[in-house]
Amino acid sequence: MIYDLIVAGAGASGMTAAICATDADIYKQFQHKADQTRKRSVLIIEKNKKIGKKLYATGNGRCNLSNSSFRLECYNSKNEFFPYKVIGAKDYQIVNQFAEQLGVAVSDEHGYYYPMSRQASTIVWAFNDRLKKNQIQVHTGEIVIGLEEQSDHTYCIQTDQGHYYARNIVLACGGAAAPALGGTDAGCSLLDQLGIPYYPFQPALCKLQVKEKMSGLAGVRSKALVTVMDASSEIHAQEFGEVQFTGQSLSGIVIFNLSHTAGEMLQDGESVSLCLDLVPDINEADLYMHFRKFRTNNPERSLQACLNGFVHEKLATYILEQCRWKQERISELNDVELQKLADQIKKLTFHVTATAGAEDAQVSRGGADTRFIDPETMKLTVQEHVYVIGELLDTDGICGGYNLMWAVITGMKAGFSIYDSN
Structure with a gap:
């Protein structure tokens, strides 16, 4: 038997592609074209024992x-503007409409959209039911290891x-993040077999x-303006x-969002520092003047008390330890030392040595070189009838639903392209 489509991977992107390649109702809703009902034979091959793990x-x-919310910083790629040729500012509406077409009620939480049930299982069940309705075959517990074009194309x-x-063929194998949930770099081997360049997953x-x-800071949470800097600041x-x-x-989310940049810098051999401004609403001059006024009005109070209104008490202890002062009372500090105290709160610096491993990462950076991908269809530009979607592409998003949006939009583009094909 020759299938019309085989999808490698039953994650969000792969299941979306399979559904959009076979579903006349979804095609009509999103493509706004005359009905072109197709009967296509589709097989999804998934390495995990369950879909959508x-x-x-x-x-x-x-x-x-x-x-x-949509801005230039939402996605990262070596091909900087490629993500924005694929996905646009209003595409969150398309993702929500797609979910609703599958029977999932969607709710808005300050611009973050979730299933109304607030359960991811709602989405997985909806995917599973639509796969069955569209008579899409699913093989689980099976690993794709090879891919070769035949003489008949x-x-x-x-x-x-x-x-x-x-x-x-749709390659939706995902990335190497979270191996316990099925993360793998197997897709890179398939790209290699097709002669498609890729960036190793990180x-x-x-x-x-x-x-x-900083063991004394374990468990502390603090709002901060975080800046990633190199050795030359x-x-x-x-x-x-x-x-x-x-x-x-x-x-924390802010660190996660900056980890792509920090990881690339480390990979390039650069020194990486994180500078935390713990009170970004107050400039350093005003903070220094506050400390002077505090010293005048409360000379008997401790240094810890001076910081108490600005930062968590454990952070205050850590900052004072970094200053290495023996003084205990605010009256014992001179103006230069007060300036140093203000500087510490505005520029608390940590030196990054490594990112967490793949087992602790939510997504991977790296994947297929997007210069070889048509952003309208997700089709390889140098290989007929092969599509690459989702996390297997060299595009990763920040926290907040952007990676799932990417998975669904790329899956829809590939699926509709296949639906349109003869």
């Missing part, structure tokens, strides 16, 4: 579907359990390990948000 963990189990797909043949959306000893990225201190690592 990684989806269950998305958004801490709540499954953040999409996000209405069909493709032979080799798995650990046999051989299959198809007119169209962790992204992950913690950053630092060389400073050049700024590479900056974002405001909540930082979580976890022993030898910095975590």
Whole structure:
């Protein structure tokens, strides 16, 4: 048998592609063309024993579907503008409409969209039911290991359990992040067999390990403006948000979003520092004047008390330890020392030594070189009838539903292209 389509991977992108390649109702809703009902034979091959395994963990189990906020910093790629040829500012509406077409009620939480149930299982069940409705075959617990074009321009797909043949192939194997949930770099081997360049997978959306000893800060959370800098203090990225201190690592959404830049810099052999402004609403001059006034009005109070209104008490202790002062009272500090105290709060610096491993990363950076991908169809420009989608592409998004949006939009583009094909 020759399938019309074989999809490698039953994650969000792969299942979306399979559904959009076979579903007349979804085609009509989103393509706004005359009915071109097609009967296509489709097979999904998935290495995990269950479909959508990684989806269950998305958004801490709540499954953040999409996000209405859209800016240039939402996606990273070596081919900088490629993501924005694929996905646009209003595409969150398309993702939400697609979910609703599958029977999922969507709710808005300040621009973050979730299933109304706040359960990722709702999305997985909806995908599963539509696959069954569209008579899409699914083989689980089977690994795609080889891919070869035949003389008749069909493709032979080799798995650990046999051989299959198809007119169209969608590679939706995902990235190497979260191997416990099925993360793998197997897709890179398939790209290699097709002669498609790729960037090796590296962790992204992950913690950053630092060389400073900060066990006393474990469990502390603090809002900060975080700046990624190199050894010459050049700024590479900056974002405001909540930082979580976890022993030898910095975590939290703001750190996750900056981990792509930090990871690339480390990979290039650069020194990486994170500079935390713990009070970004107050400039350093005003902070210094506050400390002077505090010293005048409260000379008997401790240094810890002076910082108490600005930062968490454990952070105050850490900052004072970095200053290495023996003084205990604010009256014992001179103006130069007060300036240093203000500087520490505005520029608390940590030196990054590594990113967390793939097992602790939410997504991977790296994947197929997008210069070889048509952004309208997700088709390889140098290989007929082969599509690459989702995390296997060299594009990764920040936290907040952007990676799931990417998976669905790329899956829809590939699926509709196949639906349109003869």
